[in-house]
Amino acid sequence: MGAVRRGEFESLQNRGLPLGILIDTNSKHRMPDFSKFAAVERFDFSRPLPELIQAVRAIQQRHGIQCLYNVIEFYVAQTAQVAAELGIANLSPASARLCLDKNLMRTRFQERIHPNVTARFREVTSEADLLSFARQVGYPVFLQPANVSASMWATGNTDEATLLANYRAILREVPAYYERLGKKGQPLSIAVAEYLEGANISVDCVIDRTGHVFTTPAVFVLTGKDIGIDDYHHFARVLPSRLNPTQEEELLDLSIKGCQALDMTSAAAHVEFIGKRLGEIAARPGGNRPRILELAYGIDELHAYYQALVGQTPTLTRKSRNSAAIISPFPSKSGTLRAINHLDEIPKLPGYLYHEIRAQPGTAVGMASGGFRAPLYIELMSPNEDDVRRSLDQLIAWSDIYVVE
Numbered sequence: 001m002g003a004v005r006r007g008e009f010e011s012l013q014n015r016g017l018p019l020g021i022l023i024d025t026n027s028k029h030r031m032p033d034f035s036k037f038a039a040v041e042r043f044d045f046s047r048p049l050p051e052l053i054q055a056v057r058a059i060q061q062r063h064g065i066q067c068l069y070n071v072i073e074f075y076v077a078q079t080a081q082v083a084a085e086l087g088i089a090n091l092s093p094a095s096a097r098l099c100l101d102k103n104l105m106r107t108r109f110q111e112r113i114h115p116n117v118t119a120r121f122r123e124v125t126s127e128a129d130l131l132s133f134a135r136q137v138g139y140p141v142f143l144q145p146a147n148v149s150a151s152m153w154a155t156g157n158t159d160e161a162t163l164l165a166n167y168r169a170i171l172r173e174v175p176a177y178y179e180r181l182g183k184k185g186q187p188l189s190i191a192v193a194e195y196l197e198g199a200n201i202s203v204d205c206v207i208d209r210t211g212h213v214f215t216t217p218a219v220f221v222l223t224g225k226d227i228g229i230d231d232y233h234h235f236a237r238v239l240p241s242r243l244n245p246t247q248e249e250e251l252l253d254l255s256i257k258g259c260q261a262l263d264m265t266s267a268a269a270h271v272e273f274i275g276k277r278l279g280e281i282a283a284r285p286g287g288n289r290p291r292i293l294e295l296a297y298g299i300d301e302l303h304a305y306y307q308a309l310v311g312q313t314p315t316l317t318r319k320s321r322n323s324a325a326i327i328s329p330f331p332s333k334s335g336t337l338r339a340i341n342h343l344d345e346i347p348k349l350p351g352y353l354y355h356e357i358r359a360q361p362g363t364a365v366g367m368a369s370g371g372f373r374a375p376l377y378i379e380l381m382s383p384n385e386d387d388v389r390r391s392l393d394q395l396i397a398w399s400d401i402y403v404v405e
Contacts, residue, residue, distance in 0.1 A: 001068055001082070002045055002075035003027040006356075007291035011302045020063060022056065026182025029072070030358060039063050045078060046182035052078060053085045060086060067309035071268075073149035074181060076100055076283045089209055089309060091267040091283050098262045099269075099283035102146040102191045105262065109278055112261040117254070118278045121193035130167055130192055131160060137194045143167060145174050146189035149282065151232040151368045152177075156195055156225075166369075177371055198275020200226075200234075201241060203255040204289045205269040206304045206314040213256040213269075214314045216293055216301060217241070218248050219286075224367065227396045229332050233368035236327045236392055237288055239296035240385070254278060268305040288326045295324035295353070295381045323351070323385035325392050328374035331402040334366030337375060339403040349391035351382035365404060375402065 002024040012019060013036055020039030023031070026046055034040045039062075043055045059065065068088055070079040076096050083090030091099075098104050103123040110118065122133040123146070134141045134157075143166055144154035153170050157163035170190055178186040200221040206214045220241040224231035241248065255271040258281050270286035272279040285301055293299040298319030307314045331337075337359055346355050359365055359375030366372040378395065380388045395401075 001070045001072075001079045003029040003031065003072050005029055005071070006032045007288070007294075008071045008285070008302065011290075011294070011300050012306060015303060017306065020059065020065075022059065024075070024182065026180075028181065044182060045075070046184060049078065049081055053082050056082050057086060067306065069306065069309065071284050073100075073282060073284060074183070080283075089266040089311060091264060095263045095265070095267070096283060099264070099281060100147050101189055102144070102280055103189060105280060106191075106193075108261050109258060113254075113257050113278075116277075119193040119196050119274075121191055124167070124190040124192050127164060127167065130163060133192050134160065134163055139163075140195040142193045142195050143170070144191055145170055146191040147186075148174065148177075149287075151223075151234065152371050153369060154232045155369050156232070173371055196274035196277055196279070198273075198277070200279075201243070201251060201273045202237075202286055202289065203251055203271045203273070204286050204293070204301055205255055205259055205271060206301065206308045206316065207259055207264045207267045207269060208308045208314060209266050209311055211260060211263070211265045213259045213264075214304065214308075214316055215252045215255055216289075216299060216316055217297065217318075218243055218251050219289060219292060222392075222396075224330060229330065229367070231330060231332075231367035231369050233328070233330045233374070234287075235329060236325050236395075237292050238323075238325045238388070238392065239292055240323060250276065266309055268301070268308070288328075291379070292324050292326050295326075295379065296320075296322050322381050322383050323388040324382075325351075325380045325388050327378040327380070327392065327395055329376050329378075329395065329398075329401055330367050330372070330374050331365050331404045332367070332399070333404055334364070334370050334372070335404040337361050337363050337365045337402060338405055340376060341401050341403065342398050346378060349380065349394060350387035351380040351384075351391050353379040353381045355379070365402065 018038035023042045024045040068083045080091045080093045080096035106118045140156045140158045155166040202219045204216045218241045220238045222236040224233045268285045270282040290301040304314035355378045
């Protein structure tokens with residue numbers, strides 16, 4: 001539904017499953033080769049929901065639909081609504097609403113798990129709300145749109161002036177971002193929360209029709225903050241996580257409780273933690289998580305998600321044991337991209353597997369806090385963990401990787 005990216009469908013094709021896609025004509029995602037898809041159709045997802053339902057029903061009549069598959073945050077609600085209308089097992093629209101609004105989500109975590117399981121927060125409707133909360137909990141505070149993925153427009157704020165400036169930037173820029181994606185009129189919800197200290201860890205889950213939650217190994221995330229950039233983008237996802245068994249088991253258990261608190265069924269979930277506290281849960285596989293789980297452990301999360309959607313018991317079997325990292329470096333400032341350095345050196349890194357340039361010279365680039373995505377994507381994999389860690393350190397050291405004016 002809507003869009004799909006490299007690494008988010010290939011294992012299903014390799015199993016001989018016929019795939020179709022309904023491409024959102026507004027999507028800005030980089031699309032892969034669809035030549036092996038059984039059906040490729042297009043629809044303007046900014047059109048009213050009844051028209052989308054009619055379009056999917058027509059595809060169902062022509063081809064038959066076994067399940068509706070979604071890997072993109074922007075299509076969670078529409079996928080749930082279409083599935084409910086057509087009687088196809090999927091995440092419920094009520095659960096989708098909880099997963100798409102960080103304010104509603106945190107309230108549910110506090111009500112059903114524990115008041116301290118996540119950060120103290122407030123839904124912001126005015127500058128007075130914003131400043132009142134900051135004075136109550138103390139600086140720094142964490143500010144972000146409540147329904148945008150990939151840490152876009154997320155900021156840590158240490159004083160009133162910075163907080164107000166970032167709040168006004170969200171009000172000014174995020175509605176324009178929605179409009180570029182064909183989501184004109186999308187309600188803007190903003191959340192402010194206490195600033196949590198601790199490592200960024202994620203756990204992907206698959207939930208069957210009964211609500212039973214199946215977990216994958218925890219993935220360690222290096223953010224921009226961790227490497228000295230004033231931004232919360234995900235610079236690298238790394239396996240193994242180096243958590244000890246007890247630490248990992250605690251996060252897996254809390255992932256299960258979080259998914260159950262949101263009443264998730266027939267779904268995939270991406271659970272994010274800051275230290276031991278729940279950050280948020282997205283109702284889709286995490287960005288790059290299927291790929292890194294495959295590289296490190298041979299786990300086929302995509303097929304397990306398919307199994308959950310069609311009523312089978314998901315299987316998340318480990319078939320290998322490697323170290324892997326997926327890196328997406330961001331510039332340290334906004335501007336026009338003039339060049340990318342070190343491109344000839346990247347393939348020589350220990351454990352190098354693949355890289356892809358996602359922004360060409362002359363295009364606007366910047367940090368996630370400004371609403372941008374990474375211009376470069378790199379994969380590393382090796383049976384030797386030291387290889388991956390050395391290459392990761394080298395990529396961090398290349399502070400001049402982008403020339404930005």
